[in-house]
Amino acid sequence: MKHLVATTALVAASIAASGAAAQETMPISGKTCAELLEQYEGLPFTDVLPLEAGPIEVDGSTDEIVIGFSQTGFNHPWRIAMLEAAQAEACRHENVSMIVLDGNVDVAKQNNDVRDLIARGVDAVLLSPVESAALMPAARAVMNEGIPLIVMDRDVPTEKTLFIGQSNVTMGERVAEVMAEDLGGEGNIVVITGLQGSSPAVDRDQGMKNVLADHPGIEVLAVGDGEWIREPAVPIMEDFLTAFPDIDAVFSHAEESSWGAQLAIARAGRCEDGILHYTFDGSNAGFTSVRDGTFRADGNYTPFIGDIGMRAALYTLMGMEIPGAEEYGQPGVQLALPDSPTVTEANAEEWIGRGWGDFAPPLDPCQ
């Protein structure tokens, strides 16, 4: 009997302790509210759907509000930066907590995740889908339950409360325009894509092709799959350098792959060729590489829509109208984001610190 009491007490104590620990650090990001609130000060879009700090009042009560967040996956720091922005907003309101689920870049898992959020009775769902069409059933299920649904980054072609997004196509166009101008409309380029078949890679490629259609003097010599990261880009670029004596630029869908390509250029002893880099991701490390001359342009794809999404959910729960929401030819309404300019040497200095991630770029082996 004594044994049983002791065991029960121990179990109760450990549950209480883990509960207390959970309040201290947020899931996935592992950061405390104090750290996240400090980060909040540096977020670029806190003036979009502004919201005072403090408890959220819904119908005159400040009961606990639970917001579910189904993220594509947490395999890339960009996705974590987006989560942190949402967590930081939640930290500003004592009665708002989050349930965060990791979709593992798998549409089937994310469909299940969203249904789990419904089953757990969340007050609103933030969804950043793996794929557009595949998440339609889950999105419908949320709306059928009368739960507000805020879709972020990639859209879902079905009814929703609000879509907040950016276009990888137009961003691809902007970066390609900088490249076309630098090259004077003439030159040989190689392309290192993001993971082939993933929607941002497809869209960034489409944006580039739209621009190159107007510049027939720019020839794409070869295309390789950099998978968003550094390792595959190095051998691919080495082989391109071997095959092509004359390369003017590398158009890469990810900063990591661009750094890998630069490493290959240095190892091949081709730094003197002055091969230019055009890339995407919008990290502070990437902006630093633009400032230091390694990259010519960095597509500024901001993850700091997480906090806007959280505020949009809270606005909806409080019965407030979302200013700026407009029809956009898809079911539901969209909140158009203020433009994030492509970062080039002209504005790199001003953007360092306003991108995501707090890690340093690699040493440029050519400098």
Added chain:
Amino acid sequence: MSETTPSSRPRDGAGTRSRQQIFSALIGRTGVLAALILLIIVSSFLNDRFLSVPNLMNVLRQVSIVGILAVGMTFVILTKGIDLSVGSILGVSVVLFAGILETQSMAVAIPLGILAAMALGLVNGLGVAFAGIPPFIMTLGMLSFARGLAFIYTGGTPIPILDEAFFNLGNGYTFGVPNPTLILLGTLLVSGFVLTQTPFGRSVYAIGSNEDAARLSGVPVGLYTTIVYVISGGVAGISGLVYASQLSVGTPIAGQAYELDAIAAVVVGGTSLFGGKGSVTGTLIGTLIIGVLANILNLTGVDPFVQQLFKGALIVVAVFIMARSSRA
């Protein structure tokens, strides 16, 4: 002719079989080597830069990460096992190298990273050898577990490596050969020696051929099986060293799906998935076949979608040819 009719010389049966085995092993080996040579000849016609020294150096460096993994994998497959966790263990060692280098020197980071990889291999080995968990399941679990460790350690964000000496280790040359290639060759030589010249190595083959027979003849099967997984883990750590020092970034997704490339290299190199047959030399040749194919596809500008077709077809065709030649 008389060798193929053992009934006429019954007392020679065992000798005949072993001679046949040697014969088929030779054909298997030369078959793989012939395939590599053929691929090199075809490649040299497809692109005139293929045979240039810088390109050949590139190929040797490009295959080093997966090649090292494949050497460790050879030990495991020879025991009739499989290690699906090597890519994830590589990931753990990569983030550890990066994390430790933030405050410590290379002399601390390198042994710690490799020891951690060996420790994960030890868990695999104990699970397989003493808890009776099938290797596929044990290492599948470790694949997920170790990847989780890498994500937790980094918080999902890559850790940059700014240590210049470490960078030079992965990107420098010794005697005109890229360091990663030397690390691959070193791993290969030591492994080849261990497998062919030590009682432990011969026991590895014995365990893979017939575990019960090996146990009855006094081989400490449990201990040796455990050691094999420790070797595979440790070798994944060495491969992680090459990865981290070349790329100077500790990313938690390092090495994802590399286990499949390593298994492909081992199998193309003629090592049997049913255990007991194969060699690290074959694995090196298998690694080179896959590496040369990737290189020539890039040099000739083949679309990345189509490249996957070639790689898949190569694996199946290579094993098909080997199966036929060993039956002959």
